[in-house]
Amino acid sequence: MKTKKFLIFIIVIILFFSIVTNNNLYAQDFLICSKCGQKNEIVNKFCFVCGDSLDDEYKAWLTKRNKTRYKEEKFISGRVDPPRLFTIPTARVLGTKDISLMGGGAFGVAVHQSFLGTIGMGLGNIAEVEFSTVGLINNISQGSPTVSTSAFKIQLIPEDLFGLSFFPTLAVSIRSSADWKDVRSDWRALNSNKAFYDYNEITQRVECAVSSIGYNTRFTIMYGVVTFPLGPVKIHSGLMLTDIRVKDMAVDYIWQEDNDAPEERQKNLIGGFAGFEIEYNPQTKLMVEIKTDSKHEYNMETKEIEVSHTYVAIGGVRFFFTKWLSIDTGVLYQTNYKGIADAQIKLGLNLFIPTGSISDYVKTSVKQKLNKE
């Protein structure tokens, strides 16, 4: 845990300094009189202290502002944006042959989640492949065990179709766990769970007190997502079908023979997600998302894993250090949490290796050189 706290500390420091040092990117919104040094409102034609004309100061301010705007626009257009908000996908895909690396997790006091990572690659500006680890929400282990998955996403309606920037983008994707995941209960999680505690201690069913639970699971998620561009705001919304399999259910009792049920069980869940992003300034984007996530809960009475939905909400910002390095940070809350003390800090670092874009860049600059000669 110490390393996680240290990591958060370092990221907060970097974030703070980046914001402080980047403030000079924005034009000041007052005029300083060159004669007496008095600060004047932009609308003032004459200095209100010495009465000197502020024409030259105004022209200088205008030039600086236009330069700043040009810089900002260039920054935004050249920015490599991950094709997702915090966790929900958008209908964008990575640029062809561009590689994205993402790492992070959610950190809180009560619930610890493991480090999650993603590696993705764009294919032909229309599709992408991705390998990632995702957390599994359940009530028998502390935090979320991680599951390796692979995914493929393809755009059915690409961006800027017919050159119309307001046209919505549509993509479909399939994500599947790489293998069966073995989930084991841990004693601390079982004891801190009220249902288990009541079952084992209060009802005094000592002869059938549960000591451990384990099962294997895998899943496949299919979704369709639409992105609506509305100027500085982008809205993303999608429908999701999740097929979850559970097998090799094993329950160990303290005083009784173990109960094993090897047969496979299947459940389909239909869920969804929605979110929006707003350009706050060239380096910062506000992001809010809400989604359904599947939750595995061991039921003491039926002795089965019950699969159902939980709702997850995340709100925060994406901050760009450079065009290809950004950090996502916000607050995460799930409906299966007991109160705000369980809320977690969501942190993710996005790094891009523009292998595709670099070769395009080289090609165009070589062409430009040849044209000049």
Ligand SMILES: [Zn+2]
């Ligand atoms: Zn003056």
